[in-house]
Amino acid sequence: MTPSFDEMHAGATAVRAHYRGFDRWLGQQAPELMAARREEAELIFRRVGITFAVYGAKDEDGSGTERLIPFDLIPRIIPHDEWQTMQAGLVQRVTALNRFIHDVYHGQEILKAGIVPSDQVLKNAQFRPEMMGVDVPRGLYSHISGIDIVRAAQPDGSGTYYVLEDNLRVPSGVSYMLENRKMMMRLFPELFASHRIAPVAHYPDLLLETLRDVAPASVNEPTVVVLTPGMYNSAYFEHAFLAQQMGVELVEGQDLFVKDNFVYMRTTQGPKRVDVIYRRVDDDFLDPLAFRPNSTLGCAGLLDVYRKGNVTLSNAIGTGIADDKSIYPYVPKMVEFYLGEKPILENVPTYLCRDKDDLRYVLDHLGELVVKEVHGAGGYGMLVGPAASKAEIEEFRAQLVGNPSNYIAQPTLALSTCPTFVERGIAPRHIDLRPFVLSGKTVQMVPGGLTRVALKEGSLVVNSSQGGGTKDTWVLEDEPGRDTVPGTLGGPGLQSQSQSQSQGSQFQSQRQG
Amino acid sequence: MLSRTADHLFWMARYMERAENTARMLDVNYQTSLLPQSADRAEQGWQGVLGISELTQAFQKKHQDVDARSVMHFMVRDGQNLSSIVSCLSAARENARAVRGTLTTELWETTNQTWLEFNRMLRDNSFERDPAALFEWVKFRSHLSRGVTVGTMLQDEALHFIRIGTFLERADNTARLLDVKFHALAGDYFGAWGHDDAPEVDFYHWSAILRSVSGFEIYRRVYRNVIRPDKVAELLILRPDMPRSLAACMNELFANLGHVANEQSSETQRRAGRLRSDLQFGRIDEILATGLHAFLTQFLDRVNDIGAGISRDFLVPA
Numbered sequence: 001m002t003p004s005f006d007e008m009h010a011g012a013t014a015v016r017a018h019y020r021g022f023d024r025w026l027g028q029q030a031p032e033l034m035a036a037r038r039e040e041a042e043l044i045f046r047r048v049g050i051t052f053a054v055y056g057a058k059d060e061d062g063s064g065t066e067r068l069i070p071f072d073l074i075p076r077i078i079p080h081d082e083w084q085t086m087q088a089g090l091v092q093r094v095t096a097l098n099r100f101i102h103d104v105y106h107g108q109e110i111l112k113a114g115i116v117p118s119d120q121v122l123k124n125a126q127f128r129p130e131m132m133g134v135d136v137p138r139g140l141y142s143h144i145s146g147i148d149i150v151r152a153a154q155p156d157g158s159g160t161y162y163v164l165e166d167n168l169r170v171p172s173g174v175s176y177m178l179e180n181r182k183m184m185m186r187l188f189p190e191l192f193a194s195h196r197i198a199p200v201a202h203y204p205d206l207l208l209e210t211l212r213d214v215a216p217a218s219v220n221e222p223t224v225v226v227l228t229p230g231m232y233n234s235a236y237f238e239h240a241f242l243a244q245q246m247g248v249e250l251v252e253g254q255d256l257f258v259k260d261n262f263v264y265m266r267t268t269q270g271p272k273r274v275d276v277i278y279r280r281v282d283d284d285f286l287d288p289l290a291f292r293p294n295s296t297l298g299c300a301g302l303l304d305v306y307r308k309g310n311v312t313l314s315n316a317i318g319t320g321i322a323d324d325k326s327i328y329p330y331v332p333k334m335v336e337f338y339l340g341e342k343p344i345l346e347n348v349p350t351y352l353c354r355d356k357d358d359l360r361y362v363l364d365h366l367g368e369l370v371v372k373e374v375h376g377a378g379g380y381g382m383l384v385g386p387a388a389s390k391a392e393i394e395e396f397r398a399q400l401v402g403n404p405s406n407y408i409a410q411p412t413l414a415l416s417t418c419p420t421f422v423e424r425g426i427a428p429r430h431i432d433l434r435p436f437v438l439s440g441k442t443v444q445m446v447p448g449g450l451t452r453v454a455l456k457e458g459s460l461v462v463n464s465s466q467g468g469g470t471k472d473t474w475v476l477e478d479e480p481g482r483d484t485v486p487g488t489l490g491g492p493g494l495q496s497q498s499q500s501q502s503q504g505s506q507f508q509s510q511r512q513g
Numbered sequence: 514m515l516s517r518t519a520d521h522l523f524w525m526a527r528y529m530e531r532a533e534n535t536a537r538m539l540d541v542n543y544q545t546s547l548l549p550q551s552a553d554r555a556e557q558g559w560q561g562v563l564g565i566s567e568l569t570q571a572f573q574k575k576h577q578d579v580d581a582r583s584v585m586h587f588m589v590r591d592g593q594n595l596s597s598i599v600s601c602l603s604a605a606r607e608n609a610r611a612v613r614g615t616l617t618t619e620l621w622e623t624t625n626q627t628w629l630e631f632n633r634m635l636r637d638n639s640f641e642r643d644p645a646a647l648f649e650w651v652k653f654r655s656h657l658s659r660g661v662t663v664g665t666m667l668q669d670e671a672l673h674f675i676r677i678g679t680f681l682e683r684a685d686n687t688a689r690l691l692d693v694k695f696h697a698l699a700g701d702y703f704g705a706w707g708h709d710d711a712p713e714v715d716f717y718h719w720s721a722i723l724r725s726v727s728g729f730e731i732y733r734r735v736y737r738n739v740i741r742p743d744k745v746a747e748l749l750i751l752r753p754d755m756p757r758s759l760a761a762c763m764n765e766l767f768a769n770l771g772h773v774a775n776e777q778s779s780e781t782q783r784r785a786g787r788l789r790s791d792l793q794f795g796r797i798d799e800i801l802a803t804g805l806h807a808f809l810t811q812f813l814d815r816v817n818d819i820g821a822g823i824s825r826d827f828l829v830p831a
Contacts, residue, residue, distance in 0.1 A: 047622050049625050
């Protein structure tokens with residue numbers, strides 16, 4: 001295996017250009033000071049209650065199941081030009097994915113053209129026949145997409161970004177992107193003064209704009225809500241956070257009801273109509289009349305109202321058909337089919353175990369490959385060949401042979417590493433990146449994403465449920481004086497201007513008073 | 514505002530207020546227990562604490578003797594006792610967490626911090642080392658959370674439901690405290706004790722009641738006189754300027770209820786207004802003539818009924 005690409009260092013001593021300023025700063029910090037900052041960060045996260053619940057786990061003191069996601073103080077830094085390319089690739093990819101979902105539930109041109117096998121789609125558990133022929137606002141299905149990106153080393157020492165996975169159902173983690181940035185600015189303001197770091201804090205604004213964009217066309221001032229499974233859900237903090245930041249209601253299924261073809265929420269002033277539901281509940285639980293009858297997380301009759309176009313669900317029902325791991329290999333072809341463009345972002349080469357030749361290859365190379373369940377998530381149900389014992393491999397082999405179409409396999413990518421605080425100083429740990437792409441009137445995103453880090457030495461699994469941590473993600477702005485690229489946000493300049501203005505007027509009124 | 518949100522806010526405030534009142538009551542009993550007194554008298558005090566919260570039976574299932582240690586343990590750190598301080602702070606925090614987006618950051622963090630710190634204090638046995646300091650701490654965290662509420666929350670429905678919860682709970686708690694403290698002495702008190710013929714209760718008994726509602730200094734300021742039971746009752750029931758009196762609580766409750774009124778709530782408002790008027794125009798000699806216990810029992814029923822009305826009209830509509 002090629003050695004991993006190190007995001008900060010090129011070779012043993014050289015520091016990459018975009019990390020030089022940070023490296024200099026880090027060299028000047030006393031280790032005790034950094035340790036104190038880490039503790040401070042943890043205390044603040046506890047107080048703010050930025051915690052997640054682990055199923056079946058208990059805290060050390062038995063007081064509950066709330067855990068902190070470990071936060072690392074060394075940021076992942078992305079140079080300006082790399083981000084520009086990645087952004088263009090993400091916009092392209094998500095656009096194609098939305099076209100694909102629309103196609104699947106309408107004319108199915110891509111199936112007729114034989115580019116994606118019909119069986120893969122129509123017999124897929126993620127295909128929702130209920131959505132056939134249903135028209136959704138702007139023809140958009142995945143309004144909020146989380147695209148997982150990794151970087152692997154090439155033999156020549158450079159690194160290539162690959163899309164590892166598309167998350168088009170209810171991708172989470174954006175609150176950590178925002179809170180990590182807030183924390184870094186609080187702990188190390190001097191770093192932000194000495195670097196041109198693109199801001200991300202306007203994400204909730206873009207999100208609200210996107211949700212309003214996809215409201216039913218007949219509604220002028222749409223009422224947007226966030227639907228959460230409740231406070232014991234592992235991502236509850238994020239649901240509450242986003243609702244608060246957008247200034248919309250955070251509702252649970254029990255707060256909603258359907259009457260005369262519309263959805264209402266129960267308020268202290270009587271029923272109020274709801275137009276857009278940013279739902280953080282899976283399809284299966286949305287409507288007990290249409291899906292799982294025992295679900296109490298949804299609202300009875302919701303699907304009917306939705307199909308009539310009287311409420312928007314965000315994301316739409318049935319997006320799972322496009323982020324299924326068995327569909328993933330076809331995404332580059334979708335880009336070509338729908339947009340007539342060459343894909344900017346690459347896929348990881350993938351073996352479909354349902355295919356006989358692929359299966360034979362996979363079985364012969366289990367020790368080198370990563371094998372994943374087609375519908376798996378959260379790092380569960382996967383085999384990392386090089387890290388597995390003989391017994392584990394054999395056990396997995398039996399499962400694989402028993403149900404091959406349930407699995408895909410990929411070469412074990414040496415995910416790039418980033419220096420990370422560990423028990424003994426600083427050491428490289430593997431990372432990935434999840435940028436969030438918003439699709440409304442336009443496709444937009446904030447510069448950055450959530451960087452997850454596998455804290456265990458050598459581990460490639462970054463999921464928080466498996467002991468992963470997070471880092472702040474910096475996208476560096478272009479050097480001042482150079483042309484800004486269209487589509488990037490000129491945030492900082494505008495912000496500082498309005499700040500100085502209001503300070504000025506304060507001063508004035510003080511003098512007058 | 515979502516009905517469920519209003520419900521959580523209402524209960525968040527009630528539980529915080531309840532934690533404070535429990536701390537106040539325990540503190541006063543603890544301080545009293547440090548004075549020289551008979552064992553009977555001491556036990557009577559601790560039984561009163563259990564009686565106020567209607568917990569005598571639940572307590573007896575777990576403990577044999579009614580003494581300072583076991584009652585304080587039961588009322589402070591027993592998580593199975595839903596009225597214990599730890600249960601109240603936990604419930605306040607859980608309710609806050611359910612609507613954290615509706616609270617200001619300051620209010621949520623204050624509530625969360627109170628819960629985190631309190632658990633830490635229980636773990637390292639700070640409570641056993643110095644119960645009085647812990648009671649004082651709980652009181653001040655409640656002051657803080659009230660101050661943060663009033664000082665940072667937008668003055669909209671959310672604030673009104675918080676205030677409604679606070680004053681409904683406080684009215685209930687003050688009434689119970691009065692009832693138990695008077696009832697313990699005389700069955701029902703009809704205001705018959707003159708200056709000298711009060712039963713063998715003394716200055717310390719009455720001053721303890723007053724202190725538990727931060728009313729000792731206020732009593733002196735208002736009456737400039739020795740402490741007399743009828744005046745204590747008057748202060749805690751009828752004085753609208755005494756922040757923990759029944760009259761003050763009902764004034765606040767009625768005002769806040771007016772701000773959130775909806776199409777179904779007129780009957781609940783009428784009842785709250787009626788109760789408020791009874792206090793506003795009531796006289797202590799009339800109340801005592803019908804019997805204090807009878808009056809307070811009826812008051813608690815009416816407060817309870819208003820609470821049910823608020824629930825039905827706003828918080829858990831059909």
